[in-house]
Amino acid sequence: MRGKYFINTYGCQMNVHESEKLAGILREHGYTEANTLEECDIVVFNTCCVRETAEYRVLGNLGIVKKLKESKPDLKVAVCGCMAQKPGAEQALKKRCPFINIIFGTHNLHKFGDYLDLLDSKKYIGEVWDSEGEVVENVPVYRTSGVNAWVNIMYGCNNFCSYCIVPYVRGRERSRNESVILDDVKRLIGEGYKEITLLGQNVNSYGNDLADKEVNFANLLDKIANLDGKFKVRFMTSHPKDLSEDVVKVISSSEKLADYIHLPIQAGSDRILALMNRRYTKKDYLNKIDMIRKYIPGVGLSSDIMVGFPTETEEDFLETVDVVKRVGYNNLFTFIYSRRSGTPADKMEQVDIKIKKDRISRLIDLQFEIGNEEATKCVGKTYEVLCDEWKNGKAKGKSSCEKAISFASADDIVGKFVPVKITATKNNQLKGELVK
Numbered sequence: 001m002r003g004k005y006f007i008n009t010y011g012c013q014m015n016v017h018e019s020e021k022l023a024g025i026l027r028e029h030g031y032t033e034a035n036t037l038e039e040c041d042i043v044v045f046n047t048c049c050v051r052e053t054a055e056y057r058v059l060g061n062l063g064i065v066k067k068l069k070e071s072k073p074d075l076k077v078a079v080c081g082c083m084a085q086k087p088g089a090e091q092a093l094k095k096r097c098p099f100i101n102i103i104f105g106t107h108n109l110h111k112f113g114d115y116l117d118l119l120d121s122k123k124y125i126g127e128v129w130d131s132e133g134e135v136v137e138n139v140p141v142y143r144t145s146g147v148n149a150w151v152n153i154m155y156g157c158n159n160f161c162s163y164c165i166v167p168y169v170r171g172r173e174r175s176r177n178e179s180v181i182l183d184d185v186k187r188l189i190g191e192g193y194k195e196i197t198l199l200g201q202n203v204n205s206y207g208n209d210l211a212d213k214e215v216n217f218a219n220l221l222d223k224i225a226n227l228d229g230k231f232k233v234r235f236m237t238s239h240p241k242d243l244s245e246d247v248v249k250v251i252s253s254s255e256k257l258a259d260y261i262h263l264p265i266q267a268g269s270d271r272i273l274a275l276m277n278r279r280y281t282k283k284d285y286l287n288k289i290d291m292i293r294k295y296i297p298g299v300g301l302s303s304d305i306m307v308g309f310p311t312e313t314e315e316d317f318l319e320t321v322d323v324v325k326r327v328g329y330n331n332l333f334t335f336i337y338s339r340r341s342g343t344p345a346d347k348m349e350q351v352d353i354k355i356k357k358d359r360i361s362r363l364i365d366l367q368f369e370i371g372n373e374e375a376t377k378c379v380g381k382t383y384e385v386l387c388d389e390w391k392n393g394k395a396k397g398k399s400s401c402e403k404a405i406s407f408a409s410a411d412d413i414v415g416k417f418v419p420v421k422i423t424a425t426k427n428n429q430l431k432g433e434l435v436k
Contacts, residue, residue: 045058085106101119105127106170109139111127151197190229259401268282336357372425384418386416418435
């Protein structure tokens with residue numbers, strides 16, 4: 001055994017899954033997982049740079065590690081991910097934190113094992129690839145997501161939304177081979193996973209870069225849905241301009257595909273959407289919502305919304321409020337716009353932070369009201385729930401339409417699908433009882 005590792009993960013589900021790959025590589029190299037930072041022999045920071053706050057958290061925690069390393073000089077420190085991929089980031093990080101031993105970017109995560117081997121003879125390894133290269137398969141994975149298993153179907157993004165750093169640090173869209181994805185899913189179902197979450201910066205673009213035009217997201221979903229076994233399939237994230245009617249039809253035709261779609265609108269104002277380079281209008285988005293509900297009447301919907309985008313006026317914000325009222329989302333993930341150097345929006349006229357905070361507070365309050373209304377409508381209904389947590393007779397899980405439900409169970413039923421009748425709600429939370 002070479003020692004113990006501790007991974008600090010920041011950012012999205014893609015980063016969470018990539019930390020599972022980092023853990024897989026570490027374990028292949030003889031490391032075991034540490035319970036705390038203080039007991040580890042190597043600490044890995046898998047970073048995010050989508051928002052400024054994530055970078056501040058990384059730097060703050062690196063300061064804590066610096067102090068730890070003073071008392072534990074053999075501690076190894078690695079920094080990787082989106083923040084490390086930014087132009088000039090390696091040099092800046094090494095200058096600010098000279099105690100770091102390894103820095104690498106998003107494109108060469110699969111080389112982490114080689115860097116670990118080199119640590120025996122080198123004090124520092126820094127390698128950030130400028131371009132993404134080919135999709136690399138067979139990277140070891142140590143899964144830590146319970147009944148759910150993450151499966152990448154593609155990497156990168158071609159959209160270049162004006163506020164977003166992702167295309168600059170993740171590269172262009174690259175789809176994985178369809179047969180390899182299907183083999184992954186089959187294996188995971190065979191290993192007992194009950195939920196498969198397909199990942200991509202824009203899953204609806206899957207297959208666009210491949211020569212075989214029969215390979216697309218709708219067909220991939222259909223093939224996964226026809227695999228043997230009892231399981232649910234979810235995916236994220238969808239770009240509204242690319243979500244097709246074919247995809248929605250496939251979801252509606254299979255019980256194995258969750259009745260849930262995360263469809264980020266970001267803003268409700270056509271003027272702001274154009275400045276964001278989102279390439280759809282408020283009307284386009286609402287038409288997509290109507291189309292989804294035509295095929296999947298009980299669909300669960302969630303969205304990302306950004307407030308305070310450059311030049312956003314009160315009138316623009318109220319257009320966003322109107323969308324939220326009209327759609328009635330299950331969940332809403334709200335963010336204050338964060339400037340990212342190197343993006344077009346960084347050079348636009350910025351909105352005062354007090355205005356941003358006021359707007360996001362109002363939006364959160366509105367969604368809380370809507371969430372209460374939507375939860376109340378569920379009382380008396382029965383849902384099939386996949387249990388993902390159980391302790392001392394208390395179970396939790398979620399329905400196909402992404403409703404989180406808590407209920408009592410005398411037995412440990414984690415990983416099982418059970419019928420649950422909703423009996424009450426509290427602060428948007430659904431409470432139920434097992435149906436015998």
